[in-house]
Amino acid sequence: MPAIPPGVADAPRAPFVTLSALWLVLTGTLCNLRCTHCLNASGPDEPWLAPLDGAVARRALTEAEALGVREVYFTGGEPFLHREILPLLETSLAMAATTVLTNGTVMTDALAGALAALAGASRYSLEIRVSLDAAEAEANDRVRGRGTWERALRTLRTLDARGLLPIVTATEIADGAGAYDRFRALLRGLGIAKPRVKILPVFPVGRAAGAPGVRLTDADLEGFDRTTLQCAETRVVAADGVYACPILAGLPGARLSDGALAAALGPAALYHEACATCHRTGATCRNA
Amino acid sequence: MSSHRGDVPERVSEHRRIAVLGGVYSNAEALAAVLADTRRRDAEAVFCLGDLGGFGAHPDRVFPLLREHDVRVVRGNYDEAVAAGAADCNCGYTDPRDNHYARLSYAYTVAHTSATNRAWLATLPGHRRARLGPHRVFMCHGSPRRINEFLWESTTPDGLLRRLLADHAADVLLCTHTGLKWRRALDGGAAHAVNVGAVGRPENDGTPDVWYALLTGGPELEVEFVSVAYDHEAAARALEAEGLPREFAETLRTGWWTTCLENLPARERARGRF
Numbered sequence: 001m002p003a004i005p006p007g008v009a010d011a012p013r014a015p016f017v018t019l020s021a022l023w024l025v026l027t028g029t030l031c032n033l034r035c036t037h038c039l040n041a042s043g044p045d046e047p048w049l050a051p052l053d054g055a056v057a058r059r060a061l062t063e064a065e066a067l068g069v070r071e072v073y074f075t076g077g078e079p080f081l082h083r084e085i086l087p088l089l090e091t092s093l094a095m096a097a098t099t100v101l102t103n104g105t106v107m108t109d110a111l112a113g114a115l116a117a118l119a120g121a122s123r124y125s126l127e128i129r130v131s132l133d134a135a136e137a138e139a140n141d142r143v144r145g146r147g148t149w150e151r152a153l154r155t156l157r158t159l160d161a162r163g164l165l166p167i168v169t170a171t172e173i174a175d176g177a178g179a180y181d182r183f184r185a186l187l188r189g190l191g192i193a194k195p196r197v198k199i200l201p202v203f204p205v206g207r208a209a210g211a212p213g214v215r216l217t218d219a220d221l222e223g224f225d226r227t228t229l230q231c232a233e234t235r236v237v238a239a240d241g242v243y244a245c246p247i248l249a250g251l252p253g254a255r256l257s258d259g260a261l262a263a264a265l266g267p268a269a270l271y272h273e274a275c276a277t278c279h280r281t282g283a284t285c286r287n288a
Numbered sequence: 289m290s291s292h293r294g295d296v297p298e299r300v301s302e303h304r305r306i307a308v309l310g311g312v313y314s315n316a317e318a319l320a321a322v323l324a325d326t327r328r329r330d331a332e333a334v335f336c337l338g339d340l341g342g343f344g345a346h347p348d349r350v351f352p353l354l355r356e357h358d359v360r361v362v363r364g365n366y367d368e369a370v371a372a373g374a375a376d377c378n379c380g381y382t383d384p385r386d387n388h389y390a391r392l393s394y395a396y397t398v399a400h401t402s403a404t405n406r407a408w409l410a411t412l413p414g415h416r417r418a419r420l421g422p423h424r425v426f427m428c429h430g431s432p433r434r435i436n437e438f439l440w441e442s443t444t445p446d447g448l449l450r451r452l453l454a455d456h457a458a459d460v461l462l463c464t465h466t467g468l469k470w471r472r473a474l475d476g477g478a479a480h481a482v483n484v485g486a487v488g489r490p491e492n493d494g495t496p497d498v499w500y501a502l503l504t505g506g507p508e509l510e511v512e513f514v515s516v517a518y519d520h521e522a523a524a525r526a527l528e529a530e531g532l533p534r535e536f537a538e539t540l541r542t543g544w545w546t547t548c549l550e551n552l553p554a555r556e557r558a559r560g561r562f
């Protein structure tokens with residue numbers, strides 16, 4: 001097990017309140033793209049964080065249901081590259097609303113049809129979040145790779161045609177003020193009648209990590225309600241353990257347990273620069 | 289959090305039939321029609337699960353109606369914000385368009401709620417308990433654990449409901465905050481969850497009518513949703529007369545939500561027009 005980085009032991013802590021969101025890092029850092037700002041430096045090479053075994057994912061879902069979880073998120077990497085994603089989605093949708101975060105470049109019409117069937121058979125919502133980084137091709141492809149804009153747009157149309165109401169998820173990397181309006185206009189231009197947009201800050205982690213930056217101290221958090229932090233209600237299951245934050249999954253300093261969810265329900269260290277971004281912006285990786 | 293677990297024993301009122309409504313949103317016209325309807329249906333007590341302000345044109349006209357009908361009110365996130373003079377309504381929007389409408393509505397509500405009524409809002413309890421026959425009922429605004437948690441039908445798992453009921457020693461959970469009604473029986477009818485919807489805004493179904501819930505005790509709990517037609521045209525004209533967004537008036541007239549759609553999950557969003 002890699003050494004715990006300095007600063008974790010004396011970092012401020014976020015309390016654990018309840019398990020509201022369960023995240024599964026389904027493909028680890030395996031992805032067909034290599035975006036310049038990727039939070040966990042995913043890519044097509046040998047992943048530094050391994051994909052999740054289907055049995056481990058199912059055990060986590062069962063444990064989370066017993067804990068009264070509210071919603072489930074599938075992420076990676078690119079989760080649609082996981083061999084068992086459809087049966088796992090079926091299991092998850094039988095117990096809770098489930099969201100898949102995809103780059104939108106591996107969708108097929110058959111896959112969209114299968115997703116629509118799963119959504120139709122569940123009493124809970126299936127959400128598909130498709131990542132883009134700009135509302136025009138060139139700026140997007142500079143970040144996400146050539147041709148990704150065109151492919152993601154095709155996916156958005158395919159999902160919308162199936163009634164799946166995809167949510168475009170973007171970072172503030174290439175757009176800025178007015179980004180919501182620009183993405184909404186883009187989606188309307190595609191004929192999407194119910195455009196849905198979520199915008200997240202860029203976090204200084206993975207490929208977007210810079211030089212060591214500002215970290216939180218207990219003094220910074222005085223008078224701040226730590227239970228409002230996402231990590232007070234979130235646990236993330238990855239191949240090598242359980243974490244409090246989807247952005248920090250796989251990092252030794254953020255690991256709370258080697259396996260069982262039940263062993264990871266204690267306070268979480270707010271040791272990373274990304275914790276400062278989360279505190280400053282009030283961001284949540286959840287849909288709303 | 290578990291603010292109800294103090295040392296003071298809670299008052300639990302006992303009833304045969306209650307009417308429960310939520311989300312008044314300053315729509316005095318709708319509230320008056322709903323309260324009149326509850327009388328006709330033999331409800332022993334009327335409960336309101338909060339959010340008296342926001343959206344509508346007549347914040348201060350809501351309070352005398354609640355008093356006249358002896359309505360027992362639970363505090364909503366909007367009430368909490370208005371009472372505290374908070375900077376915003378704590379609705380949690382991130383889309384600037386939704387934030388624009390939310391801020392406008394909130395500023396209007398604060399400006400048109402008297403100091404006396406604001407002080408009264410500050411006295412409202414965060415939850416109430418009642419007994420309907422054998423059923424232990426827990427009433428709250430968003431969820432028992434957080435005043436502004438959205439319990440949508442398609443994002444509220446059975447497992448979560450069971451946990452919330454167990455944590456709060458109840459068999460029946462009543463909430464609002466989303467503006468969309470739904471109900472679910474759990475474990476063969478041993479437990480229930482009911483989101484009573486809203487009376488201040490139609491429920492995104494293309495009709496201007498609004499909804500409340502009627503619950504009757506007995507060995508089996510009876511839950512009935514009641515739709516009420518009211519003079520929505522008058523309410524819409526009042527919005528326009530006050531210079532409030534025309535999108536709000538459009539919602540009252542058409543029954544379709546036009547703003548603040550960002551928190552709707554896929555299933556609920558698919559049912560609406562926008």
Ligand SMILES: [Fe+2]
Pocket residue numbers: 339364365366429436464465466
């Ligand atoms: Fe509310």
